[in-house]
Amino acid sequence: MDRFICVHGHFYQPPRENPWLELVEHQESAWPYHDWNERITEECYAPNTTARILDGKGRITALVNNYARISFNLGPTLLTWMRDAAPDAYAGVLEADKESQNRFHGHGSALAQVYNHIIMPLANERDRRTQVRWGLADFRSRFGRDPEGMWLAEAAADVDSLELLAAEGVRFTVLSPFQASRTRRRGGEWTDVSGGRVDPTRPYRVPLPSGRSIDVFFYDGPVSQAVAFEGLLESGDTFAARLLTGFREDAPGPQLVNIATDGESYGHHHRHGEMALAKALDILDADPSVTLTNYAAYLERFPPTDEAEIVSPSSWSCAHGVERWRADCGCSDGEGAGYSQAWRQPLREALDWLRDELAPRYEDTGRQLLRDPWAARDDYIQVVLDRSDASIDAFLERHAAHPLDAEEQVRALSLLEMQRHALLMYTSCGWFFDELSRIETVQVLAYAARALQLAGDHLGARDLTGTFLDRLETAPSNVAQYEDGRTVFEALVAPAVAGLEKVAAHFAIAGLFGRHGSRETLGCYEVHRVEERLAEAGRAKMAYGKVRLRSALTRESGFFEYGVVHLGDHNFACGVRPVDDEAAFVATTSELEDAFAKADVPELIRTLDEHFGGHAYSLRDLFRDEQGRILRTVLDTSMRDVEAAYRNIYRSRAPMLRFLADLATGIPRPLRNAAEVVVNAELRDLFGDIDAVRIRSLIDEADRLGLELDAEGLAHALDRSVARTAERIAEQLDDPTVFDQFDAEEESFFRRMDELITVAGELPFDVDLGGAQLVCYRAVSEHRPVLVERAARGDAHAQRWVEELDALAASLGVALPA
Incomplete structure (x- = not known):
């Protein structure tokens, strides 16, 4: 049929x-x-x-x-x-x-x-x-x-x-x-x-x-x-x-x-x-x-x-x-009861205005650098797909109006990046949902901000931002704290705007918490630490140095000197400026080292401010992932203190909590919070260093006290732990020499898997062991036939491997091949 x-x-x-x-x-x-x-x-x-x-x-x-x-x-x-x-x-x-x-x-x-x-x-x-x-x-x-x-x-x-x-x-x-x-x-x-x-x-x-x-x-x-x-x-x-x-x-x-x-x-x-x-x-x-x-x-x-x-x-x-992508038509995702989508039209109109302002500027300036600016934009996808210098050189060879010097290359590539972001800012998800301040709409505004930045830097069109924000102001938010599109832009987009100097500041501050050689990659930037001096005294740290940066996208580069001081906790002071006077650099280095050695904090800050002027940065200016990493590091002691306090409250009051739970009179919220923090934290730790008896005890305690377990987070942590252990077994099986032995290390991996899988089955929430099942299925499919053959010839080690793999497959629900 x-x-x-x-x-x-x-x-x-x-x-x-x-x-x-x-x-x-x-x-x-x-x-x-x-x-x-x-x-x-x-x-x-x-x-x-x-x-x-x-x-x-x-x-x-x-x-x-x-x-x-x-x-x-x-x-x-x-x-x-x-x-x-x-x-x-x-x-x-x-x-x-x-x-x-x-x-x-x-x-x-x-x-x-x-x-x-x-x-x-x-x-x-x-x-x-x-x-x-x-x-x-x-x-x-x-x-x-x-x-x-x-x-x-x-x-x-x-x-x-x-x-x-x-x-x-x-x-x-x-x-x-x-x-x-x-x-x-x-x-x-x-x-x-x-x-x-x-x-x-x-x-x-x-x-x-x-x-x-x-x-x-x-x-x-x-x-x-x-x-x-x-x-x-x-x-x-x-x-x-x-x-x-x-x-x-x-x-x-x-x-x-x-x-x-x-x-x-x-x-x-x-x-x-x-x-x-x-x-x-x-x-x-x-x-x-x-x-x-x-x-x-x-x-x-x-x-x-x-x-x-x-x-x-x-x-x-x-x-x-x-x-739906330009008007308050009534289509919504139902996220916010009573939400209006009146913001959609002014957002669309603001972006259309920006696109139409950028286009003639791109075309006029682009003609000085590119034979056909719009044909170059259509072909720029070849560079987007391959950001190597060879790919960029080949692209410029195809499209340059004449041999471009280094400065002209930066300008041409920056204009093309401006156009790329002017396309990205129209991604449909920016209009699909109910609220202007959602991450999808903030993302399209971020692309617009990058296009505006490049237009300001390479077309001299810095006046566009003000008008763009005026237009966004007519886009009403449903969330009181944001009011309108201007507020959303200023609160959620503008702080992320970065140039080479801000990237240098990020490098300087992050470097106090670990360097990875003199050359690093930071997103799309190539970073070369030319010189750096470090000093530490107790919780305080200081670094002073020079760094070269280059964008792999636009080939824009800069050479900066920086000074950064960490005085403990979230207290950072950082200054960055283009390298100018070597004598001044040496003198400032000496002043900073002297003030740091004397623990003269006011003098340290004064010297940084005097040398770097308005080029000051703090932890707020770091990119999000590194900012989070550093905050976790600097807050580690504080968090340990807080967790210890919660643990002390929970353990010292545990008998009373059980008594209250048995009476069904309700546990006071502060005590319940302490218990939930401790139980969830201990369970997460135990999934890494498995202790089945203690895990069962904590699960029983949570049930008895009516504590809210972080089911999604705990399931994710346990799934990862099981998958990692399964991968260790698979890595061993990929080494043919391992078939000649079955010693304590192999035994420990299988016993750990037994405990993890058993615990997963006993938890009051579902744990998807798909990662471990995938590893086990492949191990059984690829290696078991060889092991079975060797075991049939009397190989005791192979026989043990077969027995353990079969048991693991059974516990993970993997059928053995016929």
């Missing part, structure tokens, strides 16, 4: 990098992870490369790469982050596309995506073109082939956007059924299918005014909705059965049931959703009545015989077209 099924996952996170560092910094809301990229990768992107298939007894029988059996796209900016921060998951995605080409007759399952997820119908023509060209170039560089399809951010489409895709060689895209306006058999009469009434089981060719055309798949709305919002991923069997209901029994010819959702449904929004997907795909793969496919493979076999026109503009997540 000509019945086919295609599942599409749109896997995407907005760019989260600090625009001045090009690093993702700590995001508290992602706790217990470092940031949201890390969290969602661990919950979704990585598990979908190794999804677990279970047998009837709940044991893992296979690990499968879901991406290889579905259609998918991953955002280019997300893939850039994954390449460096999650290389195994990144490699799994690329491998899946290759595997899918073998599975689907030469057609890879990966689709390209417009570069940084802008709402295409709201962009000007120039930005649309760059977004498409950057998305296509990014795809080719990663997947090593031309994409056949392209995902539009939020499926937001209009006729002009489809024209651009077709002109750039894109064959198809995927839209919501509510984006179809009317359809017809080729050459027949048009039928109104608005309101989601389109038949989604066939592809459509959309004729365009230019004479070109593009093919469109309208996904099955009800089934897609059920996946995303109706709990369909609770069961792989139910998921597979629901997909099969999408076929129309009365329809002749081939049919394609295709669904499209955010890929994060499969593991992040719905825990273990990747397992339900894997199970459903397994069921469908084994069903002779249907065939799994991807869009490109289906198009090759069954080209469209119907035509369609779309609702222009329209999207998959706004009932009002694309108003």
Whole structure:
């Protein structure tokens, strides 16, 4: 039968990098992870490369790469982050596309995506073109082939956007059924299918005014909705059965049931959703009545015989077209009761104004440096993909209007970076949610701030910031402390703005807590410590030196001298200025060393202030991750004192707390707080240095006293501890010589695993041991056959390894190979 099924996952996170560092910094809301990229990768992107298939007894029988059996796209900016921060998951995605080409007759399952997820119908023509060209170039560089399809951010489409895709060689895209306006058999009469009434089981060719055309798949709305919002991923069997209901029994010819959702449904929004997907795909793969496919493979076999026109503009997540990204249309995420989205329009207008102010300045100045500034911007993606000096040199060779000297290179690259950030500031998530001060909107404002900074430094356009803030002032916040967009910008964005001097200050202050050689990398900056003198006296530290900095992005460089003093706790004084007078540097060094030796704090501060003037910095000026690290260091003693005090309160009052709990009269909040801090802290420590008896005692105590356990944080800590121990065993197995022995070290690892797994099963909350299961499955699959063979020949060590591996597999729920 000509019945086919295609599942599409749109896997995407907005760019989260600090625009001045090009690093993702700590995001508290992602706790217990470092940031949201890390969290969602661990919950979704990585598990979908190794999804677990279970047998009837709940044991893992296979690990499968879901991406290889579905259609998918991953955002280019997300893939850039994954390449460096999650290389195994990144490699799994690329491998899946290759595997899918073998599975689907030469057609890879990966689709390209417009570069940084802008709402295409709201962009000007120039930005649309760059977004498409950057998305296509990014795809080719990663997947090593031309994409056949392209995902539009939020499926937001209009006729002009489809024209651009077709002109750039894109064959198809995927839209919501509510984006179809009317359809017809080729050459027949048009039928109104608005309101989601389109038949989604066939592809459509959309004729365009230019004479070109593009093919469109309208996904099955009800089934897609059920996946995303109706709990369909609770069961792989139910998921597979629901997909099969999408076929129309009365329809002749081939049919394609295709669904499209955010890929994060499969593991992040719905825990273990990747397992339900894997199970459903397994069921469908084994069903002779249907065939799994991807869009490109289906198009090759069954080209469209119907035509369609779309609702222009329209999207998959706004009932009002694309108003969600420019107006208070009523679409919201429901986060804040009574929240208004009146801020959306002034935010859009402020960014449009900034874009239109920057463009002519870029063009006029750019012509002095680049043969065609806009063609250079379109090709700048090659530099974004490869920041090496060789890549930059090759780019400048292609586009420079004449051989550029060092200063001109800095200016040209800075102007291109300005344009990159003027594109990034339109990332759709900035408008999607309910409140102006959310991290997504703050992020797009940070990109705008970086564009403004570069315009001020290299175009002399420092006047733009004031007008931009005036425009933001008309964007009202729903949160009283922020009032409006100006306040949000000044409170949450402006403190992060950094130039070379601030980077030097960060280097100076952070250096008091550890250096890593004379050359370091700080985000996108290359740092060379030329000279440094250090002094310590009790809790006080001082450093004075010189540092060279160079941006790997713009090649801007600077040579600075710095002086920094730490007087204990959070008290820092730091000065930075360009290196000028060597004699003054030597004299100041002597003055500082003399004052420090005498513990003359007022003189130290006076000397720093006199030498560095207004170039003063403190701990507030550090980038977030290093700031947190230093605060943890300087507060370590204080925290130990606080924890000791809590521990003393808890232990000395424990009998009374138990008495109060037994009486059910309620434990006073201060005493409850002390007990919760101590119990959670001790449990976290014990997961690292396992003591099962003590852990059980603390869990019983928490239950008896009604204490609130940090379930998510503790589960995360225990999962990591189990996975690390499993990895140690796997590392040993990767060494062939280890098979010749089984001594106390090997024994200790397995006993530790036994204790950790036992404890995990006894906790009053769920601990996902997926990391350890993955390691165990691979160890059993790769090494057990060799060990079994050696054991059969009488090798006692191999026999012991087999016994321990089998026991570990049983406790982790991993089925042994037949």
